[in-house]
Amino acid sequence: MTENAPRARAMSGTTGADVDAALEHVRTAEREAGNLPGLPQLDPGWRPGRAAVVGAGTMGGGIAMALASAGVPVTLIDRSTQDLDRGLSRVAANYAASVRRGRLDEAEADRRLARISRAIGLEAVGDADVVVEAVFEELSVKQDVFRAIDQHARPGTLLGTNTSALDIDAIASVTSRSQDVVGAHFFSPAQVMRLLEVVPGAQTAPLTVARLMALGRLMGKVPVRAGNARGFIGNAMLFDYYRESLFLVEEGAFPADVDRVLTGFGFAMGPFTMTDMAGHDLGVESRRRAIATRPESRRYADLDLLLVDLGRLGQKSGAGWYRYAEGDRTPRPDPEMNQRIVEYSARIGIERRRIGDDEILRRCLCALVNRAAWLLGEGIAAKPGDVDVVYVTGYGFPAARGGPLYWADSVGLATVLDGVEHLHRTHGAWWEPAPLLRRLGRANATFSGLGTTGAPA
Numbered sequence: 001m002t003e004n005a006p007r008a009r010a011m012s013g014t015t016g017a018d019v020d021a022a023l024e025h026v027r028t029a030e031r032e033a034g035n036l037p038g039l040p041q042l043d044p045g046w047r048p049g050r051a052a053v054v055g056a057g058t059m060g061g062g063i064a065m066a067l068a069s070a071g072v073p074v075t076l077i078d079r080s081t082q083d084l085d086r087g088l089s090r091v092a093a094n095y096a097a098s099v100r101r102g103r104l105d106e107a108e109a110d111r112r113l114a115r116i117s118r119a120i121g122l123e124a125v126g127d128a129d130v131v132v133e134a135v136f137e138e139l140s141v142k143q144d145v146f147r148a149i150d151q152h153a154r155p156g157t158l159l160g161t162n163t164s165a166l167d168i169d170a171i172a173s174v175t176s177r178s179q180d181v182v183g184a185h186f187f188s189p190a191q192v193m194r195l196l197e198v199v200p201g202a203q204t205a206p207l208t209v210a211r212l213m214a215l216g217r218l219m220g221k222v223p224v225r226a227g228n229a230r231g232f233i234g235n236a237m238l239f240d241y242y243r244e245s246l247f248l249v250e251e252g253a254f255p256a257d258v259d260r261v262l263t264g265f266g267f268a269m270g271p272f273t274m275t276d277m278a279g280h281d282l283g284v285e286s287r288r289r290a291i292a293t294r295p296e297s298r299r300y301a302d303l304d305l306l307l308v309d310l311g312r313l314g315q316k317s318g319a320g321w322y323r324y325a326e327g328d329r330t331p332r333p334d335p336e337m338n339q340r341i342v343e344y345s346a347r348i349g350i351e352r353r354r355i356g357d358d359e360i361l362r363r364c365l366c367a368l369v370n371r372a373a374w375l376l377g378e379g380i381a382a383k384p385g386d387v388d389v390v391y392v393t394g395y396g397f398p399a400a401r402g403g404p405l406y407w408a409d410s411v412g413l414a415t416v417l418d419g420v421e422h423l424h425r426t427h428g429a430w431w432e433p434a435p436l437l438r439r440l441g442r443a444n445a446t447f448s449g450l451g452t453t454g455a456p457a
């Protein structure tokens with residue numbers, strides 16, 4: 001196929017009937033995400049009498065709010081009075097904002113806030129049926145916290161960790177009850193975002209998975225089972241998608257071009273606006289350390305490290321890929337940053353070229369589809385609908401397009417495979433086609449034809 005093949009249908013608008021069918025697919029996939037073979041039936045009235053959330057930061061506060069909103073009393077635990085004061089005032093401010101915007105009446109906001117109590121120290125997990133840990137993303141810190149939880153929690157308490165990227169088994173291994181430990185990956189802001197990746201470790205009991213799924217539904221979330229591998233489902237796909245976005249900018253596009261094309265497709269926001277929101281300094285030191293030892297056989301996207309060198313940490317510092325006026329979150333293209341990007345390309349020996357919108361869309365979307373096909377083949381994602389649910393509910397993929405794999409089916413997998421094979425030949429190793437995509441593409445089959453049974457929990 002030619003460079004532009006999946007373009008025609010991807011770029012052509014969709015009809016009202018296409019949109020209805022895509023939305024119906026998402027609704028069905030959300031319902032089916034919870035159907036995991038091999039899970040025990042819980043009593044339908046099962047709910048925890050009390051939950052504890054460890055870490056009153058961005059995520060812990062949001063998770064406590066989501067629990068309180070579902071009627072579950074919560075103990076929010078942190079290390080010090082100051083940490084708790086900061087966390088709880090953020091929670092109170094979030095409730096006040098909901099009242100101001102008319103989303104919640106004041107009496108209900110007060111009831112929810114009253115369900116959240118505070119404690120210092122991990123002894124306080126002792127009366128909880130569910131504990132969700134949301135402390136710093138450092139394995140040793142989480143292991144210390146889980147050792148203490150193991151000491152104080154009652155037998156049979158569900159123990160969730162909100163880690164984004166650490167190995168669930170490494171966390172569970174410091175406890176005497178790995179069967180009760182499970183990844184509970186909420187998304188930010190946790191009181192709003194509907195996705196919950198449920199990540200069983202090697203020893204996690206099916207009952208623990210069933211309980212976390214039920215708890216997620218009680219909290220109004222859409223729980224999706226994901227395998228315990230780097231990035232689980234959503235972030236593993238995001239790594240490829242963002243890397244491709246960075247390559248496009250190294251080669252000639254500007255951040256605003258990529259964001260415009262992806263929001264034009266229907267994404268809630270483009271990758272450069274999104275990473276400006278998240279901040280660019282997360283995990284930078286370990287990335288810099290990894291540069292020294294990584295294999296030289298492939299190309300790496302280090303362009304974003306330039307931002308940190310320039311002190312452009314994102315919205316929080318007033319500048320990232322874009323610049324931001326004081327007190328205003330509108331991303332504004334910044335000629336100075338664009339000039340730095342042009343200089344960077346020259347420094348790494350790339351002659352910049354004009355990159356068309358078709359190429360931007362094709363490379364970003366095919367990166368998602370190919371990674372998803374790898375994840376399905378490896379059992380990290382149990383079924384295609386799960387991938388679509390993760391991307392629609394957690395990553396701003398347009399529901400009206402049905403999710404990345406529904407979109408790929410609508411374009412035709414032979415066409416998508418052709419595109420990925422072409423990119424593999426021209427852009428190298430990151431683009432190695434997933435065996436599942438090869439098989440389906442060659443047979444002119446679809447992801448949806450794989451069915452919805454899923455792998456055992």
Ligand SMILES: NC(=O)c1ccc[n+]([C@@H]2O[C@H](COP(=O)([O-])OP(=O)(O)OC[C@H]3O[C@@H](n4cnc5c(N)ncnc54)[C@H](O)[C@@H]3O)[C@@H](O)[C@H]2O)c1
Nearest residue numbers: 055056057058059060078079083134135136137163164188
């Ligand atoms: N921020 C996000 O967008 C996001 C999204 C998904 C998952 N996560 C994950 O959620 C976790 C928390 O992230 P965050 O952004 O809320 O971090 P944060 O820095 O805002 O909050 C962490 C909190 O944990 C507390 N803490 C640290 N050690 C503690 C201990 N020993 N005992 C009790 N409290 C302790 C800190 O005082 C702080 O209040 C991390 O594992 C992160 O990877 C974050």
